[in-house]
Amino acid sequence: xxxxxxxxxxxxxxxxxxxxxxxxxxxxxxxxxxxxxxxxxxxxxxxxxxxxxxxxxxxxxxxxxxxxxxxxxxxxxxxxxxxxxxxxxxxxxxxxxxxxxxxxxxxxxxxxxxxxxxxxxxxxxxxxxxxxxxxxxxxxxxxxxxxxxxxxxxxxxxxxxxxxxxxxxxxxxxxxxxxxxxxxxxxxxxxxxxxxxxxxxxxxxxxxxxxxxxxxxxxxxxxxxxxxxxxxxxxxxxxxxxxxxxxxxxxxxxxxxxxxxxxxxxxxxxxxxxxxxxxxxxxxxxxxxxxxxxxxxxxxxxxxxxxxxxxxxxxxxxxxxxxxxxxxxxxxxxxxxxxxxxxxxxxxxxxxxxxxxxxxxxxxxxxxxxxxxxxxxxxxxxxxxxxxxxxxxxxxxxxxxxxxxxxxxxxxxxxxxxxxx
Amino acid sequence: xxxxxxxxxxxxxxxxxxxxxxxxxxxxxxxxxxxxxxxxxxxxxxxxxxxxxxxxxxxxxxxxxxxxxxxxxxxxxxxxxxxxxxxxxxxxxxxxxxxxxxxxxxxxxxxxxxxxxxxxxxxxxxxxxxxxxxxxxxxxxxxxxxxxxxxxxxxxxxxxxxxxxxxxxxxxxxxxxxxxxxxxxxxxxxxxxxxxxxxxxxxxxxxxxxxxxxxxxxxxxxxxxxxxxxxxxxxxxxxxxxxxxxxxxxxxxxxxxxxxxxxxxxxxxxxxxxxxxxxxxxxxxxxxxxxxxxxxxxxxxxxxxxxxxx
Numbered sequence: 001x002x003x004x005x006x007x008x009x010x011x012x013x014x015x016x017x018x019x020x021x022x023x024x025x026x027x028x029x030x031x032x033x034x035x036x037x038x039x040x041x042x043x044x045x046x047x048x049x050x051x052x053x054x055x056x057x058x059x060x061x062x063x064x065x066x067x068x069x070x071x072x073x074x075x076x077x078x079x080x081x082x083x084x085x086x087x088x089x090x091x092x093x094x095x096x097x098x099x100x101x102x103x104x105x106x107x108x109x110x111x112x113x114x115x116x117x118x119x120x121x122x123x124x125x126x127x128x129x130x131x132x133x134x135x136x137x138x139x140x141x142x143x144x145x146x147x148x149x150x151x152x153x154x155x156x157x158x159x160x161x162x163x164x165x166x167x168x169x170x171x172x173x174x175x176x177x178x179x180x181x182x183x184x185x186x187x188x189x190x191x192x193x194x195x196x197x198x199x200x201x202x203x204x205x206x207x208x209x210x211x212x213x214x215x216x217x218x219x220x221x222x223x224x225x226x227x228x229x230x231x232x233x234x235x236x237x238x239x240x241x242x243x244x245x246x247x248x249x250x251x252x253x254x255x256x257x258x259x260x261x262x263x264x265x266x267x268x269x270x271x272x273x274x275x276x277x278x279x280x281x282x283x284x285x286x287x288x289x290x291x292x293x294x295x296x297x298x299x300x301x302x303x304x305x306x307x308x309x310x311x312x313x314x315x316x317x318x319x320x321x322x323x324x325x326x327x328x329x330x331x332x333x334x335x336x337x338x339x340x341x342x343x344x345x346x347x348x349x350x351x352x353x354x355x356x357x358x359x360x361x362x363x364x365x366x367x368x369x370x371x372x373x374x375x376x377x378x379x380x381x382x383x384x385x386x387x388x389x390x391x392x393x394x395x396x397x398x399x400x401x402x403x404x405x406x407x408x409x410x411x412x413x414x415x416x417x418x419x420x421x
Numbered sequence: 422x423x424x425x426x427x428x429x430x431x432x433x434x435x436x437x438x439x440x441x442x443x444x445x446x447x448x449x450x451x452x453x454x455x456x457x458x459x460x461x462x463x464x465x466x467x468x469x470x471x472x473x474x475x476x477x478x479x480x481x482x483x484x485x486x487x488x489x490x491x492x493x494x495x496x497x498x499x500x501x502x503x504x505x506x507x508x509x510x511x512x513x514x515x516x517x518x519x520x521x522x523x524x525x526x527x528x529x530x531x532x533x534x535x536x537x538x539x540x541x542x543x544x545x546x547x548x549x550x551x552x553x554x555x556x557x558x559x560x561x562x563x564x565x566x567x568x569x570x571x572x573x574x575x576x577x578x579x580x581x582x583x584x585x586x587x588x589x590x591x592x593x594x595x596x597x598x599x600x601x602x603x604x605x606x607x608x609x610x611x612x613x614x615x616x617x618x619x620x621x622x623x624x625x626x627x628x629x630x631x632x633x634x635x636x637x638x639x640x641x642x643x644x645x646x647x648x649x650x651x652x653x654x655x656x657x658x659x660x661x662x663x664x665x666x667x668x669x670x671x672x673x674x675x676x677x678x679x680x681x682x683x684x685x686x687x688x689x690x691x692x693x694x695x696x697x698x699x700x701x702x703x704x705x706x707x708x709x710x711x712x713x714x715x716x717x718x719x720x721x722x723x724x725x726x727x728x729x730x731x
Contacts, residue, residue: 312512
């Protein structure tokens with residue numbers, strides 16, 4: 001579609017730019033041209049960002065389409081101003097072979113409203129034993145590998161996966177939790193003690209982060225740490241980066257917004273893995289985003305059916321929806337409340353994930369795919385879990401007022417989402 | 422104050438000190454009913470009390486049932502072996518089914534911490550927690566406080582030594598909350614592997630030396646050691662546990678002379694408590710059972726009062 005956006009104040013990972021006019025011809029950003037334009041958008045008073053890239057999403061397709069599917073998940077992404085999602089391989093069947101990857105790519109071609117980049121499994125069946133067909137999956141379109149939901153089970157397997165993935169120019173994304181200490185259902189601490197539920201200590205995360213840093217250092221290869229939630233992990237990653245280890249990391253809005261106290265009253269909506277931690281951890285995560293220790297902000301969108309949440313706490317499934325609140329929470333909590341520079345947050349939502357996944361996206365430049373998001377930063381709204389675009393309703397942010405509302409989401413020159421006035 | 426603030430009794434967590442006192446005062450009156458030749462009141466006449474127990478129990482279940490019967494209530498029992506639970510029905514569906522049969526009180530025990538909290542605002546009945554996972558066992562703590570008050574005059578200022586598996590114990594959690602709220606001092610001891618990691622951040626004082634916990638105590642409370650914990654490598658053997666932490670007559674001497682010995686039962690004699698101490702004249706373990714009925718009568722009476730008024 002040919003689109004002209006006037007009065008566009010672009011903010012990207014480099015800074016805030018002078019108002020300009022943006023031109024989209026078909027699916028790419030273009031030099032100025034005279035039209036005709038199918039749409040003209042006046043972005044005066046709004047903020048134009050390179051299309052947001054969410055590098056950690058569960059679309060549940062194939063296998064659990066009753067929770068979410070590629071169509072509803074990508075529509076939820078578009079509503080959140082996200083133009084690309086990378087989806088995790090813990091589907092049924094598991095994304096551990098090229099056939100399943102091709103299914104996702106084909107369905108995305110037909111049904112998705114944003115770009116879908118599958119992430120392949122590290123190990124067959126996520127079992128932590130043998131490597132999955134990483135090369136064949138790469139040919140079919142994966143952008144990274146991960147056993148997310150589980151840690152890469154052993155140091156030895158992680159070593160093999162990192163070396164093998166490097167041959168195909170991909171990074172291993174690791175869900176870090178010491179396997180023998182994962183039996184809890186929330187953070188181990190005073191709240192878990194008082195609620196009488198089994199906890200997962202923060203050091204379970206730190207231990208595997210340390211393991212992966214050792215491996216990255218030893219092999220001189222990159223590693224990416226998924227959803228960092230602890231003060232200890234932030235410190236380990238910061239120190240590793242300082243001495244030149246090639247480690248990158250991500251966190252999620254819930255880790256810089258909520259604490260373990262959100263679980264009190266057996267609130268299953270606040271159950272996630274890794275679990276919500278303490279105020280000290282939350283503060284460390286915020287500082288980690290501010291100084292770039294944590295490179296990316298991702299949603300870890302984990303849709304679940306009501307039956308998986310309206311249940312006893314210890315039986316409930318882990319995870320919360322996040323696509324539609326990714327930007328609003330990042331802006332409200334980090335920029336407004338804690339004065340993290342907007343350009344830093346935008347970098348974490350655009351260029352940093354593009355770099356990790358080797359995507360030619362994340363900046364607005366002539367010739368690049370025309371992905372962009374337009375937000376009204378001064379507009380507030382109240383999260384209503386019963387009126388989300390996602391099939392799932394499991395967000396603990398229900399009732400919270402956030403700033404930064406999506407006005408337009410443009411993906412490859414098509415308007416994927418447009419706010420109703 | 423005349424009645425309780427909440428529809429349900431989910432845990433000591435939700436009670437304030439005035440409510441705890443109200444329950445204990447009411448229980449004192451109820452105990453007189455138990456001692457009377459004709460044990461009958463009409464407070465629960467026309468009320469339906471269902472006990473829904475997902476875990477085994479002798480004393481707690483019987484105690485609630487007797488309490489309800491003494492007050493004229495109609496009781497029914499659901500046990501998981503003879504119900505639709507075995508057909509895979511969810512807890513919520515089971516509870517709603519019972520609720521629709523005009524149940525006034527749903528007394529439940531469940532292996533999952535928070536199961537009663539989960540049901541409370543989904544049913545009209547008053548949910549009474551009879552023990553949920555490792556979370557709370559509020560009527561046990563209330564009967565323990567009642568017993569302490571009866572034996573020692575008051576709860577405030579008492580040194581209460583709790584010895585054993587605090588980590589997995591709902592009795593410990595409810596007692597810690599109740600005793601702290603009422604101004605008693607809780608000292609606990611046991612192997613570190615049977616203590617919550619953040620025990621120091623609770624109101625309790627932890628010591629690995631059982632003697633230190635018992636020194637000058639007014640109340641000695643043993644907790645049940647579940648033998649399967651040994652298989653989970655939490656302690657090496659029953660003998661070793663008993664050697665270092667078992668309550669016996671010799672250790673009893675460290676406490677004050679008037680100190681009472683308590684245990685929520687069922688006890689493993691010779692493991693966490695010696696038979697000699699169990700049966701000694703300072704043991705109030707049998708009295709706890711009797712007080713349990715009185716306290717549960719008080720709880721049902723007060724919750725019913727609230728149901729009739731609100």
